[in-house]
Amino acid sequence: GESVGLHLxxxxxxxxxxxxxxxxxxxxxxxYFIWYKQESGKGPQFIIDIRSNMDKxxxxxxxxxxxxxxxxxxxxxxxxxxxxxxxxxxxxRVANNDMRFGAGTRLTVKP
Amino acid sequence: xxxxxxxxxxxxxxxxxxxxxxxxxxxNHEYMSWYRQDPGMGLRLIHYxxxxxxxxxxxVPNGYNVSRSTTEDFPLRLLSAAPSxxxxxxxxxxxxxxxxxEQFFGPGTRLTVL
Numbered sequence: 001g002e003s004v005g006l007h008l009x010x011x012x013x014x015x016x017x018x019x020x021x022x023x024x025x026x027x028x029x030x031x032y033f034i035w036y037k038q039e040s041g042k043g044p045q046f047i048i049d050i051r052s053n054m055d056k057x058x059x060x061x062x063x064x065x066x067x068x069x070x071x072x073x074x075x076x077x078x079x080x081x082x083x084x085x086x087x088x089x090x091x092x093r094v095a096n097n098d099m100r101f102g103a104g105t106r107l108t109v110k111p
Numbered sequence: 112x113x114x115x116x117x118x119x120x121x122x123x124x125x126x127x128x129x130x131x132x133x134x135x136x137x138x139n140h141e142y143m144s145w146y147r148q149d150p151g152m153g154l155r156l157i158h159y160x161x162x163x164x165x166x167x168x169x170x171v172p173n174g175y176n177v178s179r180s181t182t183e184d185f186p187l188r189l190l191s192a193a194p195s196x197x198x199x200x201x202x203x204x205x206x207x208x209x210x211x212x213e214q215f216f217g218p219g220t221r222l223t224v225l
Contacts, residue, residue, distance in 0.1 A: 043216030101153030
C-alpha cells in the first residue's frame, strides 16, 4: 500500500539556525496532514496540521508547507533550540479515521 | 488533568501468554486509539473507538482485542503473545472525534515477547 516516507533519517543543525524537515507522501487522495514531535521515551506530541486546501500554515516558530503537485510536506522550525531535539514525523489522512505515519527524522541541535 | 495514562510502562511476556495493556484518559474525549511503534517504522493503528461501546479495527488488528465500556478506559488485550508483537504501544485520545486534530498520546508501554 501507499505510505508516508521521509527524505532524511537524521538532521543536525546549529542552535539558532532554521531547520527544515521533509516528508514525501504517495497517496494523492490524502486530504489532511499532521506533524508530530517525539522526544526520547515519550509519546508523540502534536505540532501543527494542514489541510489539503492550504499550501502553508504557521504556528509558533513552526511553518508547514504543502506542495500537492509533488506530494511533499515540510516542517520549518525557526531559531532551532536544544529543546527541539527529537524525532519528527508526518502523518497523512488517507481515509476517515485512517492516519498513516512516516518513520521519522531525528533532529539534533548542536549548542 | 492527568491526560492519557498507560500501565504498565514495561512488560516482558513469554510466547503464548496473554495480558492487558491499560489506557485511561480524563479529558472526556470520545475518540481513543491504540498504536504500535516499531524501529524504523511509523506508528501503525491497531484499533480505535469513537465512543463507549463502539470499536473498530485499524491497520494491524490481528492478535489484539479491545473494548470500550466507559469513555475513560480503552484496554488493549493480547490474546496469545508472539515475538512479532514486541513493540512500543501508545494509546491516544482526541477531542475531535477522530485522528485529525490534536491527538494526546500516553507515555507508552514497552513490550517484549520472548
